[in-house]
Amino acid sequence: MVGVTRWKTLPIKELYDGLYDGPHATPKPSDSGPVFLGIKNVTDDGCLDLTEIRHIAEEDYASWTRRVEPRTNDLVFTYEATLNRYAVIPPGFRGCLGRRMALIRTNPLKVDVRFLLYYFFTDEWRAVIRRNMLTGATVDRIPLTTFPDFPVRVPPLSIQQRIAGILSAYDELIENSQRRIRILEAMARALYREWFVHFRFPGHENHPRVASPLGEIPQGWEVKRLDEVCRSIQDGDWIETKDQGGEEYRLLQISNLGVGEFIETGNFRYVTQKTFDRLRCNEIVPGDLLVARMPTPIGRGWLVTKMPWRMITAVDVAIIRAEPTVIHPLFLLQAWNEHSNLQRIAGQASGTTRLRITRRELAAMEFVIPPVPVQQRFAEIVQPQSATIDALRKQIENLRRTRDLLLPRLFSGQIGVEAIPDPDSLFANSESGREVST
Numbered sequence: 001m002v003g004v005t006r007w008k009t010l011p012i013k014e015l016y017d018g019l020y021d022g023p024h025a026t027p028k029p030s031d032s033g034p035v036f037l038g039i040k041n042v043t044d045d046g047c048l049d050l051t052e053i054r055h056i057a058e059e060d061y062a063s064w065t066r067r068v069e070p071r072t073n074d075l076v077f078t079y080e081a082t083l084n085r086y087a088v089i090p091p092g093f094r095g096c097l098g099r100r101m102a103l104i105r106t107n108p109l110k111v112d113v114r115f116l117l118y119y120f121f122t123d124e125w126r127a128v129i130r131r132n133m134l135t136g137a138t139v140d141r142i143p144l145t146t147f148p149d150f151p152v153r154v155p156p157l158s159i160q161q162r163i164a165g166i167l168s169a170y171d172e173l174i175e176n177s178q179r180r181i182r183i184l185e186a187m188a189r190a191l192y193r194e195w196f197v198h199f200r201f202p203g204h205e206n207h208p209r210v211a212s213p214l215g216e217i218p219q220g221w222e223v224k225r226l227d228e229v230c231r232s233i234q235d236g237d238w239i240e241t242k243d244q245g246g247e248e249y250r251l252l253q254i255s256n257l258g259v260g261e262f263i264e265t266g267n268f269r270y271v272t273q274k275t276f277d278r279l280r281c282n283e284i285v286p287g288d289l290l291v292a293r294m295p296t297p298i299g300r301g302w303l304v305t306k307m308p309w310r311m312i313t314a315v316d317v318a319i320i321r322a323e324p325t326v327i328h329p330l331f332l333l334q335a336w337n338e339h340s341n342l343q344r345i346a347g348q349a350s351g352t353t354r355l356r357i358t359r360r361e362l363a364a365m366e367f368v369i370p371p372v373p374v375q376q377r378f379a380e381i382v383q384p385q386s387a388t389i390d391a392l393r394k395q396i397e398n399l400r401r402t403r404d405l406l407l408p409r410l411f412s413g414q415i416g417v418e419a420i421p422d423p424d425s426l427f428a429n430s431e432s433g434r435e436v437s438t
Contacts, residue, residue: 022097035095
């Protein structure tokens with residue numbers, strides 16, 4: 001093992017200046033204001049996700065940050081219910097800790113906060129959490145009273161900084177790619193709105209508006225139900241424990257649908273070949289539109305452009321398969337996720353305990369459908385953007401895989417930091433279009 005003799009094991013309290021937990025209550029709702037940072041805002045891979053946030057009113061902010069106000073480089077984590085979620089507070093964040101959330105204010109003279117974040121993803125730390133976890137009737141938790149004595153193993157600060165720099169270089173590349181994806185997706189949405197919401201498409205001057213069930217639309221366009229323009233609308237199925245197993249056939253659940261990505265790479269469940277064969281009609285293929293039947297938010301759609309695995313959907317993910325002679329999949333994606341349409345879709349959801357939209361309700365949804373040549377022209381413009389997004393997602397997958405391979409080896413001492421290229425070279429390789437690897 002390389003250089004592990006210089007690592008020391010010590011209580012985690014020796015690395016921080018303060019440990020704080022959040023309020024044990026929930027503030028009244030507010031349409032705007034600082035962030036009420038909840039469990040759902042911290043991802044499994046160590047990032048903050050602020051796409052869906054709960055706000056607290058400005059006048060309530062002081063009382064909700066009386067115990068602690070999160071600062072840049074504080075390390076927040078979950079200590080109850082959903083465990084092992086960690087993230088570092090970025091510059092510019094303004095908010096308070098939510099329920100079941102805590103934070104560490106590290107001592108920068110003793111530990112690099114990025115190093116500690118990555119350490120929390122090691123098997124070594126996860127074993128500490130398992131040993132100290134208290135199992136309750138409804139949720140599991142780790143006791144904050146004993147947390148200060150949880151052991152951590154750290155090298156000298158200079159080595160911490162080197163390890164953190166190597167791993168964070170991968171995360172910065174991932175974020176850069178994700179940012180480019182968001183820009184490209186925004187461009188496609190803007191073009192859709194220009195052509196199909198404001199009706200300023202090429203040649204629109206020659207198409208006077210006519211009345212329709214969804215308001216005035218260009219002459220020659222139609223309002224149609226979803227089941228009139230699709231080959232099929234397929235629900236997922238309940239998958240019991242006895243149906244799960246193997247390592248070949250994956251099960252797509254809502255939790256695998258990312259905010260900025262089609263599919264997250266981790267935490268998949270698998271089904272047996274017998275189950276897969278029984279539910280083969282639910283197998284996902286390129287061109288499918290996957291729809292969340294429960295709030296994520298409800299109704300949101302993801303277009304499958306490539307399918308590297310054999311996969312079926314769970315009960316809360318529907319598959320909409322377009323009829324390409326009537327509706328282009330790229331047009332359908334943008335139409336489906338248009339804000340006003342998502343609001344209509346969500347408005348159809350029903351349920352006594354949990355809102356859910358049924359296949360019948362999906363089939364009855366009406367959309368403004370332009371002539372196929374107009375859809376095709378739109379698709380020709382956004383297709384290169386879609387291809388670039390696919391390439392960026394592939395790059396993100398490669399970067400994540402490489403980072404996740406490096407992390408345990410660096411922390412176990414299997415490889416030393418001197419064996420890893422300088423992080424700047426990773427950015428150079430990425431900018432030149434070469435695949436990043438170790």
